[in-house]
Amino acid sequence: MVVKASVWYDGSVSKAATQASRLRLILLACVVDKSSSKDKEAIDAIINGGKVSPLVRRHCLCVLMDPNGSEDEKSVAKLFKVSVTPSIYIFHSSGNVVLAGDRLNETQLFSKLLPRINGHGGDDKEDKEYAEIFEKNRQLHEQRQQTLRDLYEANSNESDERHLRAIEAERYRQILIKQRRKDIVHLQKLREDIVSDRQTYAMIHGKAAHVTAVDEIDEPAIRVDKSKVRLLFRLSNGGSKICDFDSHAKFADIRELVESTMGFVQGRSEIALAQPWRVFESSMDTMTLEELGLAPSATLFVRVWNTAPPRAKSKWPQWKSLLAIVVALLAVAVYWYSNRIVWATTTDLAVRK
Incomplete structure (x- = not known):
């Protein structure tokens, strides 16, 4: 064996x-x-x-x-x-x-x-030479094997790098997908905001004329009436009101309308332009709406200012009437007491005589 x-x-x-x-x-x-x-x-x-x-x-x-x-x-x-x-x-x-x-x-x-x-x-010499040659060949073979191993490791490393690049590319793709979803949600929100803005514009300025084609535009339908000014009033109590005015109307007419029909105290209301923010002082009442830049439309905020707190009912009238009664009673008592003294004195003098 x-x-x-x-x-x-x-x-x-x-x-x-x-x-x-x-x-x-x-x-x-x-x-x-x-x-x-x-x-x-x-x-x-x-x-x-x-x-x-x-x-x-x-x-x-x-x-x-x-x-x-x-x-x-x-x-x-x-x-x-x-x-x-x-x-x-x-x-x-x-x-x-x-x-x-x-x-x-x-x-x-x-x-x-x-x-x-x-x-x-x-013989021994030939055996030694043969062994040396074999050892050299063995070392050469080992070097070749080591070279092949190094090449294999390099290829393995390159394969690992390709795998890592593929993983990184997939991670980046997932990031793009998530960003795309966020963009879709953001665009949807923008569309909703645009629709809301259009509805607000239609509420203030009216519905725009529908145009089907360029050659079918109705000139009178889209012509803006520059002689009228449409104002949206935002009230401090949460209400709102839309009014139309002549472009040559004075701002005093606006202030009078606010103080007379909207329930604001005269001289205590403040009217301001929404965009850009500007407060209209009483010195501007003589200017026209067109001169103030309110044509063809604008949004005005109306609020009350410098309003003193309501005074409590005075209790003075009640005390006044009570005091008058007390004074009257004192006067009667004094009058009665003085007459009594006079009568007693007169009687005493008569008895002595």
Whole structure:
């Protein structure tokens, strides 16, 4: 059976040689003194080395042999003159090699196995040159593999970048969709405001003439009557009123209308233009509506100012009447008392006479 580098063939040396020949493997007979654990540890360290282990695992069959062991091991040791322990005996058709003493190391084993694995066998110099060439080729192969790995990582990074760009593009698209929805809501609000403004304009200025085509425009229908001024009054009590005036009417007529028909106290009302804001003083009452810039229409705000709070009913009349009654009673009492004194004095004088 074929064993891994850390597993030894369980059998005699002769059976291991037969098995290696049948499977076309290189037989490594590791000569050790089985009574000494140091020999076994030294052989294990060499065979399980980083460079040798892949070769031994695929192309070699390992077996332990003790020159002083069984009869089979003794006969093999005598036949191939193996006596030094620990040592490694390489059996190959190109020639057998014994590694012992200073030559028993991983580098020597690698340089001896590699040529024989590739079908080449020679002296030590040729084996060394072949091992050096193989090492250079192996390094070149490693460089190429590293280049391929770097290229693969670069492609992977580029793929990741494309994925990130796709994620960013999708995020930006979602932002645009949300902004588009907000714009739609905003446009809808603008349309509603426009409709509301048109209704307000129609309430103030009347409904505009409908035009179906350019060549069907009715000139009298769209002509503005410049002799009239339409004013919308916004009252401070929340009410509103629309009135038409002649463009040459004085502003005093406006103030008189406000104070007479809208329930505002004379001299205590303030009239102001909405846009731009301007308060009309009493000195402007002699100016016409056209001179004040109120033609053809305007919105005026009317409010009450400088209005004193209503006075409480005086209680003086009640006290006045009560005081008058008290004074009258006092006068009657004084009159009665004075007459009594006079009468008593007169009676006393008459008695004395």
